Amino acid sequence: MCRHRGICRVIRGMNGILDYGLLLLLLLGLVYGCYALWDSQNLAEEATSEQYAIYKPQEDTLGFQELQSMNSDVIAWITVYDTPIDYPVVQGKDNWEYVNKNAEGEYSLTGAIFMDSESNPDFQDFNTILYGHNMVPNVMFGSIKEFKEQAFYEAHPYGNLFVQNRNFGLEIIALIEADAYDSSVFNINVTRNDTIPYLEVIRNHAVYMNDITLEADDRILLLSTCSSESTNGRDILVARITDQTYKDTYSAKDQEHTGHEAVDRRGGWRDFMPGWKATLFLLLLLLILICFADQWICRRRRKGRK
Structure with a gap:
């Protein structure tokens, strides 16, 4: 048991800040990953030739x-x-x-x-x-x-x-x-x-x-x-x-x-899927890390109370 309660409170407070800081960073990483996935898909769609199909010269120009x-x-x-x-x-x-x-x-x-x-x-x-x-x-x-x-x-x-x-x-x-x-x-x-x-x-x-x-x-x-x-x-x-x-x-x-x-x-989802799957895998991995981090923080807080 800690003999200096004031110091213990400070230490627990700092640990809490570090724990939730880590959780916040992981959450920000998840948000950024979702945005990157959306942006990549959006950029790929903008670059397809289908968006210009109505302008392509056919029987008339x-x-x-x-x-x-x-x-x-x-x-x-x-x-x-x-x-x-x-x-x-x-x-x-x-x-x-x-x-x-x-x-x-x-x-x-x-x-x-x-x-x-x-x-x-x-x-x-x-x-x-x-x-x-x-x-x-x-x-x-x-x-x-x-x-x-x-x-x-x-x-x-x-x-x-x-x-x-x-x-x-x-x-x-x-x-x-x-x-x-x-x-x-x-x-x-x-x-x-x-x-x-x-x-x-x-x-x-x-x-x-x-x-x-x-x-x-x-x-x-x-x-x-x-x-x-x-x-x-x-x-x-x-x-x-x-x-x-x-x-x-x-x-x-x-x-x-x-x-x-x-x-x-011709492109589209079939060609886009390899990069899409890799990004989704990283997002799921990050989500799992967030869950583990949350459990780890909870255990540390319970142990700190004891």
């Missing part, structure tokens, strides 16, 4: 024209078949404007798919570069990393580019890895006389590359996103722009006949 009336920086629409890449393309006054700004011109951490500010907006340069965030669950340009699997690369050879009220085909010709500061790759001043050396640069950086020969008037498109493997690393999907358009054989309409798992590649 009224929806696309409406988007352009909302934001005059909208210049094109890009689609890579059987991937979540199905977005409007914008071009800002510099390469920072649309890092945290969506295609409707509003602030958003998801950003937008944007063309290099120094490229020709009609895609008439030999090489044009588009940028987009690498986001989970494979939204924006997050699905480019899927092309590192050879089977996926070979199974997804085509896409579509809509620009100036016309559709062009996209033929995937390479997947490359490069440093963000590699000027030999991120060179937007390639002339027709430099096409062969530039193709050699692409070949030297290629994970996969088709055996192709470019004609004098061919144009290529580079889709660049951050690599998950290094800070300055970039994963870049390279496509040839063609006058010939290609049918989307992975569309929902064809799904019934082909049995191809197109829907599973």
Whole structure:
């Protein structure tokens, strides 16, 4: 028994403060975890291509024209078949404007798919570069990393580019890895006389590359996103722009006949679940810790009374 009751009261008081301080920290952690889970889900939903579906050029271009009336920086629409890449393309006054700004011109951490500010907006340069965030669950340009699997690369050879009220085909010709500061790759001043050396640069950086020969008037498109493997690393999907358009054989309409798992590649909850489960597991673990902490505090208080 403590002989100095005043000191004992102070000690018990300090212990109580520490106990409830610990409990408060755990509760704050739980609240923050719930907010982080909600925010991650919200951000993922903001980045999906479905939010722009009403603007996508179809048989008519009224929806696309409406988007352009909302934001005059909208210049094109890009689609890579059987991937979540199905977005409007914008071009800002510099390469920072649309890092945290969506295609409707509003602030958003998801950003937008944007063309290099120094490229020709009609895609008439030999090489044009588009940028987009690498986001989970494979939204924006997050699905480019899927092309590192050879089977996926070979199974997804085509896409579509809509620009100036016309559709062009996209033929995937390479997947490359490069440093963000590699000027030999991120060179937007390639002339027709430099096409062969530039193709050699692409070949030297290629994970996969088709055996192709470019004609004098061919144009290529580079889709660049951050690599998950290094800070300055970039994963870049390279496509040839063609006058010939290609049918989307992975569309929902064809799904019934082909049995191809197109829907599973479109993002949504199935792709979001791995990160969602991990966050939920941490929240449950934190909740269990709070329960144990509460029991521990109660036992300490009962023991203190004795």
